[in-house]
Amino acid sequence: MTDTRALSLHCLMEILEKGRHSHVVLRQTLEANHELPRRERAFLTCLVEGTVERLYELDYLIDHFSKVKVRKQKPLVRNLLRMSVYQIKYMDSVPARAAVSEAVRLAEKRGFGSLKGFVNGVLRTIARELGQVPYPRREDGFSRWARVVYSMPVWITEELLLEYGEERTERMLAQGLLDRPFTVRCNLSRASEEEIRESLLAQGIDAAAVPGIPGVFTLKGFDRPEEITAFQEGLLQVQDVSSVLAGLAADIRQGDFVLDICAAPGGKSLHAADLLAGSGHVEARDLTEAKASLIRENKKRSRFKNLSVRVWDARIPDEEMFGRADVVLADLPCSGLGIIGRKGDIKYKLTRSGQEELAALQREILDASWRYVKPGGRLVFSTCTVFASENRENARWFAEHYPFVPVDIREKLPGRFFEETGSQGREAREAGAAWLQLLPGEKGTDGFFIAAFRRTK
Numbered sequence: 531m532t533d534t535r536a537l538s539l540h541c542l543m544e545i546l547e548k549g550r551h552s553h554v555v556l557r558q559t560l561e562a563n564h565e566l567p568r569r570e571r572a573f574l575t576c577l578v579e580g581t582v583e584r585l586y587e588l589d590y591l592i593d594h595f596s597k598v599k600v601r602k603q604k605p606l607v608r609n610l611l612r613m614s615v616y617q618i619k620y621m622d623s624v625p626a627r628a629a630v631s632e633a634v635r636l637a638e639k640r641g642f643g644s645l646k647g648f649v650n651g652v653l654r655t656i657a658r659e660l661g662q663v664p665y666p667r668r669e670d671g672f673s674r675w676a677r678v679v680y681s682m683p684v685w686i687t688e689e690l691l692l693e694y695g696e697e698r699t700e701r702m703l704a705q706g707l708l709d710r711p712f713t714v715r716c717n718l719s720r721a722s723e724e725e726i727r728e729s730l731l732a733q734g735i736d737a738a739a740v741p742g743i744p745g746v747f748t749l750k751g752f753d754r755p756e757e758i759t760a761f762q763e764g765l766l767q768v769q770d771v772s773s774v775l776a777g778l779a780a781d782i783r784q785g786d787f788v789l790d791i792c793a794a795p796g797g798k799s800l801h802a803a804d805l806l807a808g809s810g811h812v813e814a815r816d817l818t819e820a821k822a823s824l825i826r827e828n829k830k831r832s833r834f835k836n837l838s839v840r841v842w843d844a845r846i847p848d849e850e851m852f853g854r855a856d857v858v859l860a861d862l863p864c865s866g867l868g869i870i871g872r873k874g875d876i877k878y879k880l881t882r883s884g885q886e887e888l889a890a891l892q893r894e895i896l897d898a899s900w901r902y903v904k905p906g907g908r909l910v911f912s913t914c915t916v917f918a919s920e921n922r923e924n925a926r927w928f929a930e931h932y933p934f935v936p937v938d939i940r941e942k943l944p945g946r947f948f949e950e951t952g953s954q955g956r957e958a959r960e961a962g963a964a965w966l967q968l969l970p971g972e973k974g975t976d977g978f979f980i981a982a983f984r985r986t987k
Contacts, residue, residue: 534570535613535632536639537563541578542609545875552582552875560754568753581609581616583707583874586681588612591619594663596652606640611652618657626657672696676703685882686867693918698969702916705971706870706877714766715774716745717800717832719807721765729760740771740974742944743778764832769797772868772968772978775947776861776912777801779939779966779982786856788812791844791899794821796828798859803834810856815842844895852901857908860899862892864913864920868970868977889919893927900932903985909934911981916969921979925965934983936964947973 537559544555556578560571581588589600592611600608610633617629630653637646668675673687680687680703690699716726723745730737730749735758737747746769752758760766777798782788786809788802793814802812814825814837825839842848844862865885866876896911903909911928913920929936940948947966965981 534566534574535577535636538574538577538581538613539606539610539636539640541574542581542613543606545578545582546585546609546612547605549879551873552579553873571753576621577613577616579874580620581613584616584620584681585612585878587678588615588619590665590678591615591656591660591663592652595655595659598648604642604645607637607642607645607649610636610640610649614649614653615656618653619660630654630657672699676700680704680707681877682706683877683880686877686880689882689917693916694969701972702970702977705969706874708871708971710770710871710971710976711748711974712750713740713746713748713768713770714761715769715797715801716747717765717767717804717834718745719804720833721760726760726765729765730758733759742946743771743774746771746774762831767797767800767828767832769801770869770976770978772914772975772980773797773861773912774801775943775966775968775975776859776910776978776980777805778942779980780857780859780908780910781937781942781982782806782857784809786810787854788857788859789851789855789902790814790859790861791842791895791902792816792861792863793839793859794824796825796839798861799825799837800828800832800834802857802859803832803837806836808836810836812837813840814838815840815844817841817843845891845898847898847901853904855902855907856904857910858899858903859910859912860896861912861914862895864888864892864915865917866914867916868914868968868979871970871976885917886919889917889924892920892924896924896928896932900928900934900985903934905985905987907985908937909983909985911983913979914976915979916967916977921967921981922965925979925981928981929964929983933986935986937982937984938964939966939980939982947975 541555541559544550545552556575592615593599614629614633617624618626633653634646634650637649666675666678673684676682676687677684682703716723727737735752736750740746755761755768782802782805790799793799794816796814799812799814816822819841822839822841829837865880865888870876911925968975968978970977
């Protein structure tokens with residue numbers, strides 16, 4: 531039988547010690563162990579994602595009880611303790627004694643039998659005295675309090691506080707620790723919304739429509755997307771509501787040529803191909819063959835003939851493409867803080883200097899790509915983050931330096947996404963609703979930014 535906890539420990543070693551992306555490690559592990567029952571798959575996913583999301587809090591608790599601090603422990607031992615403390619504190623279905631005994635067993639199995647007494651002692655003490663641990667006090671410093679309570683790096687919280695204030699910042703931090711809905715978009719050029727819903731219901735899958743956006747559902751009651759008939763037949767694409775909104779903001783019309791310059795894994799490209807309904811063409815580009823392969827896999831499954839894929843570095847101008855595109859989709863590299871609820875390790879990898887470099891990279895790509903748009907054509911700039919330097923500031927910079935004017939996107943998107951009374955709403959109104967900043971969870975979406983422009987000459 532597959533040892534689910536051993537698999538979980540392997541995942542954590544890959545993510546937290548080798549720096550691999552959590553969603554990639556989890557996907558590959560589940561694919562390699564496809565025989566795992568649904569309950570065990572859910573256990574593994576919950577344990578790995580939860581341990582990564584709560585990393586700073588778990589280390590705080592371990593350091594409180596252990597004479598050997600986390601940073602000085604053997605890598606396997608510290609990750610074994612982390613996942614065990616997560617089970618004790620957050621997984622009600624796991625008795626504390628089971629979490630402790632399984633940790634001791636794993637320590638011995640992985641060649642750390644000499645440390646099983648240490649593992650046993652630390653975990654038993656934590657299980658017994660967990661409720662007595664003094665946490666940092668909010669009134670003594672919000673950022674340091676949030677570092678433990680929400681496992682968020684101090685510098686990120688400080689930046690969010692400057693831009694959004696304490697109340698909205700805390701809401702975003704809390705959303706990053708909640709389960710996110712599983713959202714799909716129907717390829718309506720291939721089947722009707724009702725036909726796809728009936729197919730889902732026939733498999734016992736609950737499909738709830740997202741208000742105001744035709745063909746977008748949140749799904750419950752399934753194990754793997756690959757087992758959904760409508761997904762196998764290319765009638766569904768896994769895509770968050772926010773990403774779908776970016777495609778709608780592009781105002782794609784029959785016969786358009788659409789160029790997606792940073793396309794992997796291909797959600798927006800496929801959406802564009804679907805909106806074209808067999809007319810026009812979409813060219814999806816990304817930096818590496820590995821990323822291009824992801825797009826090709828989705829293209830093959832979705833069976834769109836009006837979509838091609840090409841490897842291209844978006845920083846390098848392609849003179850042959852100048853003036854050819856009716857629409858350019860520029861979903862640019864960013865810090866990703868809008869999707870920490872799906873990729874919990876993002877916050878630990880990001881640095882202040884790295885975030886500044888990403889904002890500069892966006893400008894470099896926009897500078898290389900704006901000429902692809904025909905006069906009168908449209909460019910949609912989007913990111914999955916919430917920092918102004920990567921969003922509003924770069925949108926303003928683009929409009930000031932290139933022959934483009936902002937486009938009012940309120941006509942293309944449901945009005946509820948523009949309902950805002952704070953500074954964000956005022957700024958958007960002053961900009962003619964040329965951009966939309968979504969914050970994680972506030973309107974049932976990931977954190978996302980969308981800005982649309984039209985080329986004037």
